[in-house]
Amino acid sequence: MSQRMKPAQKKHRMRRGRLTSIFDRLNDRYFEGELPPVYVKQDFRYDSGVEGWLDPKALTIHLSKRLVGADVERVILHEMIHLKTGGDHDDAFWSELHRLAKVGAPMAQVELTDFKAELNELRRRRRRLHARRSPA
Numbered sequence: 605m606s607q608r609m610k611p612a613q614k615k616h617r618m619r620r621g622r623l624t625s626i627f628d629r630l631n632d633r634y635f636e637g638e639l640p641p642v643y644v645k646q647d648f649r650y651d652s653g654v655e656g657w658l659d660p661k662a663l664t665i666h667l668s669k670r671l672v673g674a675d676v677e678r679v680i681l682h683e684m685i686h687l688k689t690g691g692d693h694d695d696a697f698w699s700e701l702h703r704l705a706k707v708g709a710p711m712a713q714v715e716l717t718d719f720k721a722e723l724n725e726l727r728r729r730r731r732r733l734h735a736r737r738s739p740a
Contacts (some may be wrong), residue, residue, distance in 0.1 A: 618656065627680055634709055639687055644680060658683040660691060678711035
């Protein structure tokens with residue numbers, strides 16, 4: 605007797621295939637297909653600001669279940685940069701993000717805009733903190 609999948613299981617299975625196909629499309633378009641094949645799945649709740657993460661040993665990108673639309677592609681691209689550059693938000697990561705923005709990846713433009721806003725806020729906070737500690 606064969607086991608039939610429930611409709612919810614079918615939908616979940618198709619969604620994972622769709623996510624992996626997004627990875628494949630972005631890999632072809634922005635990395636000339638050079639990244640290794642990766643499994644992409646939406647499998648965790650959005651907690652403490654984490655939208656996604658890469659497990660390089662399992663070659664799996666995990667995405668928050670709350671991501672929809674363009675945010676899915678943005679986070680997949682972000683994790684693809686980690687895959688290419690070794691995992692950290694180091695100079696190699698930011699150089700690759702800038703390269704992608706220059707070649708027109710809209711998701712990279714959003715990442716850079718968000719990063720610049722975050723960096724400016726950190727600089728404002730540091731200036732205020734320094735002003736409080738400095739003698740008048």
